[in-house]
Amino acid sequence: MPHLCQFHFHIRSILKNPSHIEIDTLRQSFINHQQQSVDCVIDYFNNSYGQCQIYSLPFIGTHLDFISNRFPLFDTNSTFSMVTKLLLFDDIQPFESDFFERVSQALPQLRTLGVLNGLEQQEKIKTTTNNLEFANLTTLILFAIHLDYAKQLFCRTHLPCLVEFAIDNDILLKIITQDQKQAKDNCSRVETLGTWEPLYRSVDVLQNFSPPYSYVKLSDEDKVKKN
Known part of the structure; x- marks a missing residue:
C-alpha cells in the first residue's frame, strides 16, 4: 500500500495464562518502529486470562470492551471521549461510585453500557x-453483577434516554420490591426489558413496574450479542 498515509487501528488480544510484560517495554517496541503515535494497555485478571490493547492516537474508535479499573479511561487528553459503547469487566476490584461518575464525565457520547462485576x-x-x-x-446491560451496581446505575442515576434494559432476574425482582422512584422513572421509557432467564410467573409484577409489553426473555443468540 504505497499510497497509505495514515493507518488508524485498535487491536485487542486475549491470552490465557499470559506471562507478565512491562508496559514500558511494549511501548518502546512501537516507538522504535512507528512514525505515528501509538499507545497500549496490558491487563491481567483473576480468571487466568489477560488482554493487551494496542491503539493508534488520536483514538477514533467507538467501542471499548472488557475495561477494568486499571484501564487509563480518564486521561487528561480525553482520548476516549468519542466512545459510544462500553463494556466494563473486573474480577479483581469493584467499580466504586466515583468510577461511574468519572465515566459519565469522560464519555459524554456513551450510548451503551454493560457491566460484569460480582464484587x-x-x-x-x-x-x-x-x-x-x-x-x-x-x-x-447488567448481567453477572453485584446488586450494588443495579442500585447505583438504575436506582440512583438519571437515564432520560434509556429504551433497552437487560438485567439478572433476581436483581430485577429485588429492585422492584424496593419500589425506587428513580428506578420507576428510568423504566418508564424502556421499550425492551430483557432478563437472563424467563420471569413469566412475575409478569404481573413486571407490568406494574415497566411499560406494558416491554418484557422479553433473551434468546441464547441475544445473550451472546450482549456479551
Missing part, C-alpha cells in the same frame, strides 16, 4: 440523592 462496592454512597446522569445512554 461488592466497598465505598457505599451514604446519600439517596440522584446526582449522576448518563444523558445519552439508550442501553444498559
Whole structure:
C-alpha cells in the first residue's frame, strides 16, 4: 500500500495464562518502529486470562470492551471521549461510585453500557440523592453483577434516554420490591426489558413496574450479542 498515509487501528488480544510484560517495554517496541503515535494497555485478571490493547492516537474508535479499573479511561487528553459503547469487566476490584461518575464525565457520547462485576462496592454512597446522569445512554446491560451496581446505575442515576434494559432476574425482582422512584422513572421509557432467564410467573409484577409489553426473555443468540 504505497499510497497509505495514515493507518488508524485498535487491536485487542486475549491470552490465557499470559506471562507478565512491562508496559514500558511494549511501548518502546512501537516507538522504535512507528512514525505515528501509538499507545497500549496490558491487563491481567483473576480468571487466568489477560488482554493487551494496542491503539493508534488520536483514538477514533467507538467501542471499548472488557475495561477494568486499571484501564487509563480518564486521561487528561480525553482520548476516549468519542466512545459510544462500553463494556466494563473486573474480577479483581469493584467499580466504586466515583468510577461511574468519572465515566459519565469522560464519555459524554456513551450510548451503551454493560457491566460484569460480582464484587461488592466497598465505598457505599451514604446519600439517596440522584446526582449522576448518563444523558445519552439508550442501553444498559447488567448481567453477572453485584446488586450494588443495579442500585447505583438504575436506582440512583438519571437515564432520560434509556429504551433497552437487560438485567439478572433476581436483581430485577429485588429492585422492584424496593419500589425506587428513580428506578420507576428510568423504566418508564424502556421499550425492551430483557432478563437472563424467563420471569413469566412475575409478569404481573413486571407490568406494574415497566411499560406494558416491554418484557422479553433473551434468546441464547441475544445473550451472546450482549456479551
